Amino acid sequence: ERILRFVLGDQLHRRVSSLTDLDPDRDVVLLVEVEAEATYVRHHKQKIAFLLSAMRHFAAEITAEGITVDYVHLDEAGNTGTFTGELERAVARHSPDRIVVTEPGEWxxxxxxxxxxxDLPVPVEIRGDNRFLCPRADFGAxxxxxxxxxxxxxxxxxxxRTGILMEGDEPVGGRWNFDTDNRRRLPKGHVPPRRAGFPPDATTRAVIELVAARFPDHFGDLDGFxxxxxxxxxxxALTHFVAECLPVFGDYQDAMQAGAPFLYHALLAPALNAGLLTAEEVCREAERAYAEGRAPLNCAEGFIRQILGWREYVRGLYWARMPDYARTNALAATRDLPWFYWSGETRMNCLAHCIRDTQANAYAHHIQRLMVTGNFALLAGIDPAQVEEWYLIVYADAFEWVELPNVHGMVLWADGGVMGSKPYAASGAYIDRMSDYCGACSFDVRAKAGAGACPFNYLYWNFLIENAERLSGNPRLAMPYRTLARMNARRRAAITADAARFLASLGDDAPEPPQGQL
Ligand code: FAD
Ligand code: DLZ
Ligand code: SF4
Structure with a gap:
């Protein structure tokens, strides 16, 4: 029996379920570079380059192992540009008895x-994705x-289930979660470790040229790849992270610093999501570092929670609740995404930094995504679909299974509380506490009202006023709503007026036609 094994660009693992029982003498592994996957949203140039280069390297590695690989290049004559078209052509080329694929990351x-x-003339077997620790069905149950x-x-x-950081039935250290030990601000002038950089090799350079020529209008730079x-x-990269960053990962997990886009973060999400690493091996490495005294428990646990907890959880939630999950808009947000999300041109220094980091690296760390670009979109009432598309475009690690729950649920509360018990809304004080952005900003983070005040300050209260009917009964928001209730009418009117003036100005900078494909 001859099997055609179709591997998608984010399934690049030798032991992914579609390849486990591969017979090198008879089977063919298919990988295809297709226009539609680069343009269904107009991905950041670096994200496309990352995936195409990783696909080419993976194909070369398994070819060297003696496996027959059918690899379709993006600019090859006859390339239909879609997964379906290329699979049909491959079936015609190879006449397989059946096709085996691993379930994808997007609905x-x-x-x-x-x-x-x-529709295909041969049977298609879809296998579960064994790179995750929690199968879709188990999460669903x-x-x-x-x-x-x-x-x-x-x-x-x-x-x-995994026994990671467990002693029998008990969590190592007696607690499940050491977050209270984390979340420190960076000392002034602190110099974080260097990123483990991987300068482009010949394959990556060729792909970078291809992407620059084929997708010149897409968002983002290629230079810093x-x-x-x-x-x-x-x-x-994993070894570098565990040695240089994990020992203080938890401490500075929420800190932000202008000009330091990576800090102590792992920078492993693109590799994990594309299949170059598995969640299990990354968690086990962190566990080992703790066991051998190379990292404290608060850091190892905090890091493992992001992967064993958050990453598996959002993936389970996505498949358990799609396709309806993407359609809710619990806070009825409808404003268009401001143009500065594409240009980085805004006087709000925190947003300018986070967006420019994103342009340069196809990366921003969690707190930048959550508390700066995300928090602003929440407070300004931006249409969830437009915010989601932005996040899916701009990050090298973005695939809908992980992007959507984080944006729709965690950031925008558009799911009405499936994921989080309350929206993460915050005023400028939070950003000031966790970063050095405010000192160099043309707005005053301490001012509450007027044209010079930090917009996050009045947008925060305006958000609570506008959503009072939906949110004031939420016990976790009782305190801010009590504060709001104590404000006099003049103060409330000033908040509403400042917010209205600011929000009305948001469309002013948009050129025509917009670059974002919306
Ligand atoms: P680190 O901060 O070092 O964390 C380690 C690992 O934990 C990450 O590599 C990632 O695999 C995992 N992780 C941490 N937080 C989460 C989370 N909330 N959900 C899932 N996995 C998590 N992550 C993506 O992989 N793709 C996305 O498209 C994505 N979109 C996001 C959008 C928003 C609005 C927010 C708030 C978060 C998003 N995240 C996304 C989660 C997280 O921000 C990134 O995983 C992280 O910034 C990647 O960088 P890192 O590898 O340096 O992570
Ligand atoms: C993101 C992406 C891009 C840009 N290009 C390709 C490609 O040419 N070929 C491919 O197999 N996969 C690509 N991908 C990843 C897919 O979009 C991804 O597999 C699906 O979104 C499912 O997660
Ligand atoms: Fe951002 Fe406000 Fe601080 Fe400026 S003052 S950097 S807008 S939080």
Missing amino acids: RVWEMMLGWRD WAGDRRSLRMETFYRGMRR GWPVTRADALR
């Missing part, structure tokens, strides 16, 4: 796969039809 492609089962799903409960189950594109380099 959109899942629907395509179901179509292949109906846990979630049932409950309305709210809390990460912390799920995470404890995953610790028990430094992502690992092979498994060997991704393992090096």
Whole structure:
């Protein structure tokens, strides 16, 4: 029996379920570079370059192992530009007895796969994605039809299931979560470790040229490309992280510093999401570092929670609740995404830095995404679909299974509380406490009202006023609503007027036609 094994660009692992029982003498592995995957949203140039380069390296590695690989290049004559078109052509070339694929990371492609089962002349077997620690069905069974799903409960189950950081039935150190020890501000003048950079090799350079020529209007720079594109380099990045960053990862996890886009973060999400590393091996490395005294427990646990907890949780939630999940808009937000999300040109210094970091690196760390670009979109009432598209475009690690719950649920509360018990809304004081952005800003973070005041300050109260009907009964927002209730009418009117003036000015900088494909 001859099997055609179709591997998608974010499934680049030798032991991914579609390849486990591969027979090198008879089977063919198919990888395809297709226009549609680069343009269904207009991805950041670096994200496209990262994936195409990783695909080419993976194909070369398994070819060297003696496996027959059919690799379709982006600019090859006859390339139909879509997964379905290329699979049909490959079936005609190889006449396989059947096709084996691993389930994809996006609902959109899942629907395509179901179509292949109906329409192709050969059987199509869709296998579960064994790179995750919690199978879709297990999460679905846990979630049932409950309305709210809390990460912390799920995470404890995953610790028990995997035995990671466990002593028998008990969590190592006697607690499940050491977050209270984390979240420090960076000392002034602090110099974080260097990023483990991986300068482009010949393959990556060729891809960078291709992307620059084919997708010149897409957002983002290619110059600073430094992502690992092979498994060997991704393992090096992991080793670098564990040695240089993990020992203080928790302490500075929420800190932000102008000109220091990476700090103590792992920079492993692109490699993890594309299949160069598995969640399990990354968690085990961090666990080992703790066991051998190379990292304290608060850091190892905090890091492991992000992967074993958050990453598995958002993926489970996505598949348990799609496709309806993407359609809700609990706070009825409808404003257009401001143009400065594409240009970085805004007088708000925090946003300018986070957006320019994103342009330069196809990366911003969690707190930049959550508390700066995300918080602003929440407070300004930006249409969830437009915010989601932005996040899916701009980050090298963005695939819908992970982007959507983070943006729709965690940041925008558009799911009405499935993911988080309250919106993460915050005023300028939070950004000032966790960063050095405010000192160099043309707005005054301490001023509450007037044209010179930090917009986050009045937008925060305006958000609570505008959403009072939906949110004032939320026990976790009782305190700010009590404060709001104590404000006199003049103060409230000033907040509303400042917010109205500011929000009305948001469309002013947009050139025509907009670059974002909206
Ligand atoms: P670190 O901060 O070092 O964290 C380690 C690892 O934990 C990451 O590599 C990642 O695999 C995992 N992780 C941490 N937080 C999360 C989370 N909330 N959800 C899932 N995994 C997590 N992550 C993506 O991989 N793709 C996305 O498209 C994405 N979109 C996001 C959008 C928003 C608005 C927010 C708030 C978060 C988003 N995240 C996304 C989660 C997180 O911000 C990134 O995983 C992280 O910044 C990647 O950088 P790192 O590898 O240096 O992570
Ligand atoms: C993101 C992406 C891009 C830009 N290009 C390709 C490609 O040419 N070929 C491919 O197989 N995959 C690509 N991908 C990743 C897919 O979009 C991803 O597999 C789906 O979104 C499912 O997660
Ligand atoms: Fe951002 Fe406000 Fe600080 Fe300026 S003052 S950097 S807008 S939080």
